[in-house]
Amino acid sequence: xxxxxxxxxxxxxxxxxxxxxxxxxxxxxxxxxxxxxxxxxxxxxxxxxxxxxxxxxxxxxxxxxxxxxxxxxxxxxxxxxxxxxxxxxxxxxxxxxxxxxxxxxxxxxxxxxxxxxxxxxxxxxxxxxxxxxxxxxxxxxxxxxxxxxxxxxxxxxxxxxxxxxxxxxxxxxxxxxxxxxxxxxxxxxxxxxxxxxxxxxxxxxxxxxxxxxxxxxxxxxxxxxxxxxxxxxxxxxxxxxxxxxxxxxxxxxxxxxxxxxxxxxxxxxxxxxxxxxxxxxxxxxxxxxxxxxxxxxxxxxxxxxxxxxxxxxxxxxxxxxxxxxxxxxxxxxxxxxxxxxxxxxxxxxxxxxxxxxxxxxxxxxxxxxxxxxxxxxxxxxxxxxxxxxxxxxxxxxxxxxxxxxxxxxxxxxxxxxxxxxxxxxxxxxxxxxxxxxxxxxxxxxxxxxxxxxxxxxxxxxxxxx
Ligand SMILES: *Cc1c(COP(=O)(O)O)cnc(C)c1O
Numbered sequence: 001x002x003x004x005x006x007x008x009x010x011x012x013x014x015x016x017x018x019x020x021x022x023x024x025x026x027x028x029x030x031x032x033x034x035x036x037x038x039x040x041x042x043x044x045x046x047x048x049x050x051x052x053x054x055x056x057x058x059x060x061x062x063x064x065x066x067x068x069x070x071x072x073x074x075x076x077x078x079x080x081x082x083x084x085x086x087x088x089x090x091x092x093x094x095x096x097x098x099x100x101x102x103x104x105x106x107x108x109x110x111x112x113x114x115x116x117x118x119x120x121x122x123x124x125x126x127x128x129x130x131x132x133x134x135x136x137x138x139x140x141x142x143x144x145x146x147x148x149x150x151x152x153x154x155x156x157x158x159x160x161x162x163x164x165x166x167x168x169x170x171x172x173x174x175x176x177x178x179x180x181x182x183x184x185x186x187x188x189x190x191x192x193x194x195x196x197x198x199x200x201x202x203x204x205x206x207x208x209x210x211x212x213x214x215x216x217x218x219x220x221x222x223x224x225x226x227x228x229x230x231x232x233x234x235x236x237x238x239x240x241x242x243x244x245x246x247x248x249x250x251x252x253x254x255x256x257x258x259x260x261x262x263x264x265x266x267x268x269x270x271x272x273x274x275x276x277x278x279x280x281x282x283x284x285x286x287x288x289x290x291x292x293x294x295x296x297x298x299x300x301x302x303x304x305x306x307x308x309x310x311x312x313x314x315x316x317x318x319x320x321x322x323x324x325x326x327x328x329x330x331x332x333x334x335x336x337x338x339x340x341x342x343x344x345x346x347x348x349x350x351x352x353x354x355x356x357x358x359x360x361x362x363x364x365x366x367x368x369x370x371x372x373x374x375x376x377x378x379x380x381x382x383x384x385x386x387x388x389x390x391x392x393x394x395x396x397x398x399x400x401x402x403x404x405x406x407x408x409x410x411x412x413x414x415x416x417x418x419x420x421x422x423x424x425x426x427x428x429x430x431x432x433x434x435x436x437x438x439x440x441x442x443x444x445x446x447x448x449x450x451x452x453x454x455x456x457x458x459x460x461x462x463x464x465x
Contacts, residue, residue, distance in 0.1 A: 006322070008319055008412075008416075009313075009315040009316060009318075010059070013060055018046055019045075021377060025044070026373060026377060029041070030373055030374060034442065034453070034454025034455055035439055035454070035455035036450075036452075036453055036455060037370065037380060037381060038050070039454070045373075045378075045379045046376065047377065047378045047379070047421060049378060049379060049410075050379050050408065052259060052408045054100075054258035054263075054264045054265060055264075055413060056262045056263065056264065056410055056413065057411065058303060058307070059262075059306070059412075061310070062262070065302040066300075066302065067299075068302060069300070069302040070298045071299070072298065073290060076293060076298045076301070078302040078305070079292040079298070079301055081301065081305040082095070082097060082301040082308075085306075086268060086308065089244075089309065090217070090243065090247050090253070090270060091243075091247045092247065092270035092272055093271070093272045093274075094271050094273075094274070095268050095269070096268060096269045096277075096281065096284045096288075096294055097266070097288070097292075097293060097294030097295065098266075098268055098288050098294045099294070099295025100256055100265060101127070101216075101256025101258070102256075103267055103294070103295050104255060104268060105127055105128050105131040105216075106287060107269050107287065108131075108252075108254055108269055110131075110283060111276065111280055111283060112178040112212070113132060113135040113136060114137075115136030116136060116176065117136065117137045117138070117177065117178050118138050118168060118172050118177050119132045119137045119138070119140065119180070120139075120140045120141075120142040120164075120165055120177065120180050121140070121141065121143075121181040121182065122143040122147070122158055122182060122183055122186050122194065123141055123188045123189050124139050124141060124188065125187055125188060128254075137178075140168055142165045142180075143160060143161065143186065143189065144159050147186065147189040148189075148401065148402075150190075150340065150402055150404075151339075151340055153340050154341070155230040155231075155341075156192070156194060156195035156231075157190075158184070158186035158192040159195055159198040160182065160198055162201055162205060169209055169211075174211055177209075178211070178212065179212035180202060180211060180212070180213050181215075182194065182199065182213060182214070182215050183215070183218070184199075184217060184219065184246065185219045185345075190343040191324075191345045192343050193222070193230075193344065195231055196227050196242070196245060196249075199246055200249050202249070212251040213250045213251055214254065214271075215246075215247070216254055217254065218254075218255060218256045218260065220247075220253075220255075221239065221260040221311045222317065222320065222321060224242040224317070225321050227242050227246075228242055238314060239312050239313070240312050243312060251272055251273060252270050252271030252273070252276070253269075253271075254267070255268050255269075255270065257307070259411075261308050262304075262310055262411060263304045263307045265296075265300060266295075266300050266301070266303075269284075323409060323414075323419065324342060324346065324409050326419055327419040329342070330420075330423040330427075331347065331426055334423075334427045335430070336430050337350035337354055345409060346408040346409065348383070348404040348407075349365075349368060349405040349406075349426065350404060351365035351368045351405055352403045354433060355433055355436055358436070358437075358438040359438070360399055361385070362439060362458060363382075363385060363386055363438060363441070365384035365403045366382045366384070367438055367464055368405045369381065370439070370455075371429055372405070372426065375465065376424075376425035378421070378422050378425055380405045381405065381406045381408070382405060383402070383405070383406050384403035384404055384405075385397055385398070385403060386441075386449060386450045386453060387450040388400040389447075389450075407422065429465070432465070435465055436464060436465045437459045437464055437465075438457075438458045439456065439457060439464075441454070
């Protein structure tokens with residue numbers, strides 16, 4: 001019997017019409033953007049897969065919540081709703097609202113890290129590492145080796161390698177490690193999850209040495225779904241239960257509400273230790289605001305509280321993960337080189353394998369992202385040599401092993417028909433991939449160059465494809 005199909009667990013109440021430019025107009029737009037998809041105007045994009053950060057669609061309940069937001073400077077009702085939602089779904093005792101995830105990272109890093117400390121983590125994230133380093137810490141990658149291999153098919157490719165963690169403790173001493181930062185899921189590894197067993201083992205190991213464990217909980221609900229799907233004993237458990245158990249193996253978390261809390265802005269820092277909470281309450285007023293609004297408007301706290309409940313719904317998250325996989329599976333079936341297995345929030349096209357005729361210093365991932373936009377108005381993001389920047393000492397281009405185009409799926413925004421359009425375009429590009437040309441850099445900003453760099457096609461008469 002044919003497998004029964006499923007559909008979005010919501011219906012559409014408001015629509016936002018999309019601009020559909022002609023091929024010629026897209027050529028003009030890409031030229032104006034210097035062949036960098038970051039510099040395209042949103043108006044010129046048909047399907048926007050640049051990021052899943054702050055791009056979620058809110059529900060009718062969340063839009064209603066905006067209206068009842070309490071904008072009191074102190075003791076806002078909306079703050080209590082947010083605090084209750086975090087306590088109920090995440091299980092932490094103390095909560096501080098921040099303007100977004102990095103606001104929480106700033107507070108945690110300042111409170112916990114001393115000059116010369118080491119912070120082990122399962123692969124770095126840009127803002128997380130930046131705050132650790134600003135406070136004199138050194139990030140140490142203790143993720144399992146397979147996470148760096150784009151074709152290793154593992155259920156939990158985000159796990160921490162306990163041997164690496166133990167070795168770091170032996171080498172530098174537990175007193176030099178204020179906490180372990182465990183990301184669930186691992187964004188930079190392709191949205192790969194961490195197993196419950198690994199969380200438990202990391203926590204047990206850390207407890208033996210008096211080291212805290214803080215989660216980067218940004219995509220914790222996606223991680224919970226993978227546990228339900230793949231880990232022995234969790235198939236019949238609710239996402240809420242799984243989340244509760246996950247967080248029980250930690251001392252606190254930083255959270256970007258812009259991903260798994262289904263809002264466009266916001267975040268929080270949460271913890272169980274009262275003494276640490278009192279110190280964070282002192283610091284939040286310096287960087288964010290009063291502890292009962294932090295960096296958020298009352299209406300935004302209200303919408304985030306509602307989003308936290310909605311994200312923990314089993315039907316929501318099942319569809320979310322399946323939609324990403326729906327696109328990924330079509331590409332895999334067509335033989336397109338992608339990072340495997342498909343993770344929680346994005347598809348990563350392997351641009352080196354896609355465009356073997358373009359050497360890495362001609363920016364194959366940037367060229368592929370440009371070609372995809374030209375072909376169908378779909379916007380992805382370069383994650384390769386441009387993003388990797390230059391070596392600080394030698395000035396040479398860093399040459400990352402992975403040269404990728406990230407197609408990130410916003411939550412509840414596009415239908416599976418949109419995914420079909422993306423798949424068709426990528427597959428057609430793959431069929432005529434030898435016609436795609438490389439790029440040269442025309443303008444290179446000194447820092448975080450991927451945001452503002454400008455390019456032009458190497459073959460002058462061509463527009464990439
Ligand atoms: C987005 C993100 C952050 C930072 O959150 P912001 O809300 O963008 O400040 C931290 N960690 C991970 C894994 C993220 O994806």
